[in-house]
Structure formats: C-alpha cells, structure tokens
Amino acid sequence: MLGSADFDEQDVVVADFEAGVGTLTRLGEEHVDTVVIVAEATPKSLEVGARAAFLADQKAVGRIVVVANRIRGPEDLERVRAAFPPGTEVVGVPHDPKIVEADRKGVAPIDLDPDAPAVKALIALAATLLPHSN
Amino acid sequence: MKLAVVGKGGSGKTTTSSVIARTLAKGGLAVVALDCDSNPNLGISLGVGDEETERLVSMRQALDEGEEAHAPTWDTLISRYGSDGPDGVRLAVVSRIDNPEPG
Numbered sequence: 001m002l003g004s005a006d007f008d009e010q011d012v013v014v015a016d017f018e019a020g021v022g023t024l025t026r027l028g029e030e031h032v033d034t035v036v037i038v039a040e041a042t043p044k045s046l047e048v049g050a051r052a053a054f055l056a057d058q059k060a061v062g063r064i065v066v067v068a069n070r071i072r073g074p075e076d077l078e079r080v081r082a083a084f085p086p087g088t089e090v091v092g093v094p095h096d097p098k099i100v101e102a103d104r105k106g107v108a109p110i111d112l113d114p115d116a117p118a119v120k121a122l123i124a125l126a127a128t129l130l131p132h133s134n
Numbered sequence: 135m136k137l138a139v140v141g142k143g144g145s146g147k148t149t150t151s152s153v154i155a156r157t158l159a160k161g162g163l164a165v166v167a168l169d170c171d172s173n174p175n176l177g178i179s180l181g182v183g184d185e186e187t188e189r190l191v192s193m194r195q196a197l198d199e200g201e202e203a204h205a206p207t208w209d210t211l212i213s214r215y216g217s218d219g220p221d222g223v224r225l226a227v228v229s230r231i232d233n234p235e236p237g
Contacts (some may be wrong), residue, residue: 010165010224011158011164012135012137012158012163012164012165012166013135013136013137013168014137014139014151014154014158014166014167014168015137015138015139015151015167015170015228016147016148016151016167016168016169016170017138017139017140017147017170017171018170018171019142019143019147019171020143021140023140023170024138031136032136032137032138033135033136033137034135034136034137034138035137035138036137036138036139036140036154037140037141038139038140038141038145038146038150039142039145040145044142045141045145047142048141048142049141049142049145052140052141056140067141067146067150069145069146069150070146093150099146099149102149102179103149106178106183107178107181108156108178108179108180108181108220109149109152109153109179110153110156110157110181111220118149119153122149122150122153122154122157123153123157125154126153126157127157127161129135129137129154129158130158130161130163
C-alpha cells in the first residue's frame with residue numbers, strides 16, 4: 001500500500017505500524033525512509049525492538065532511530081542502548097505523568113501539555129526527522 | 135518521506151506517532167497519519183476525538199466487510215476514509231479491524 005501511494009500531495013506519511021514486527025517483516029516494495037523503533041527498558045520490549053532493528057537494517061531502511069521510552073533514569077537508557085548495535089541513534093523519552101493523564105482523558109498529549117518533558121523530547125525528535133534534514 | 139513507527143504493543147508507538155505527526159504538521163508540512171494497528175486508536179492521540187476515531191474505525195470495518203467492491207486506492211483511502219485532524223494532519227485507518235471494541 002505504501003509503495004503504491006502517490007506522494008505528490010503529502011510531504012510526510014507517519015505510519016503507526018501494527019504492534020510487533022509482522023508488518024516490518026512483510027515490507028517489500030514499500031520503501032520506508034525512516035523507522036522509529038519505540039522500546040522500553042524491559043526484556044520483552046527490547047527483544048521486539050532489537051528484532052525490528054535487525055529487520056529494518058536488512059530491508060535497507062534509510063534511517064533507524066530508537067526511542068527509549070518511559071525512561072526513569074540513566075540505567076534505563078543504558079539498558080536500551082545495550083540492546084542495539086553500537087552507534088544506533090537512541091533518543092530517551094522520560095516517563096511522564098502528563099502522558100498518562102492524556103491517555104486517561106483521551107486527548108492528544110501535545111494538546112494537554114506541549115511543555116511536558118516527554119512531549120518536548122518527542123517534539124525535538126520530530127525536528128530531526130524533517131525531510132530536508134535527511 | 136515515509137516514516138514507520140514500530141515496537142512491542144504498549145511500548146508507546148501511538149503516542150510517539152501522534153506527537154511526531156502533529157509536530158511536523160505544525161511546521162507546515164502536509165502530513166498523513168496511518169493507523170495500521172488492528173486496534174486503531176491513533177486518532178485519539180492525535181486529538182481527533184474518540185467519536186471521530188470510532189467513526190473512522192466503523193468506516194474501515196464496513197470496507198473490510200465487503201461493502202466496497204475493491205480495496206481502496208491510496209487516494210480513496212485518504213480522501214474518503216480519512217479525517218482531518220488538528221494542524222491539518224490527515225488520518226486514515228488502514229488496518230483490517232480485528233477487534234471492534236476500542237483497546
């Protein structure tokens with residue numbers, strides 16, 4: 001589907017893939033420029049994340065960025081870094097009660113509090129994803 | 135630019151996708167957000183609202199249940215089965231719905 005898309009009118013497509021690596025496994029003709037792997041500092045999350053990184057690398061995806069999510073301290077960030085090949089771009093996003101609150105209220109985190117630490121970290125990441133910065 | 139957000143379920147893909155989509159749109163880019171999850175709720179994180187998110191899910195279900203003769207083309211998906219969200223983000227639900235109840 002992504003491969004057949006006509007992107008003249010859309011500058012960016014952000015695809016929130018199915019949980020797990022199924023879609024990534026099946027990626028063929030559809031070329032993805034950037035894969036953002038979201039992983040928490042837990043063995044299960046990192047196992048899926050590491051598999052996703054391996055697949056993305058195999059599929060010659062342009063850029064791979066890992067979001068180390070719900071980070072509570074430096075050990076969490078290190079645990080996430082250690083699960084990926086050296087040199088992998090890893091961005092830490094802190095555990096943030098505002099995200100929890102946004103989820104509870106069913107509102108966009110960026111609307112609830114654009115200055116919340118996790119939101120700011122993701123906004124900063126988005127700025128590095130701009131097409132012209134590739 | 136095509137960007138895919140992947141990870142274990144519950145890791146924060148949807149929140150991450152939503153902030154990235156809204157931020158790039160605020161910066162002036164035309165952004166399409168695709169919800170590929172079998173329990174789609176990207177709309178809620180984008181700020182589209184739960185009613186509209188549910189409407190999109192229902193439309194997608196109708197599509198999957200064969201009310202359309204053919205699978206939609208990209209353009210149809212975006213224009214007919216999509217919704218305009220805040221900052222002009224265009225949201226489309228692309229998954230086959232596995233679970234009709236919101237996750």
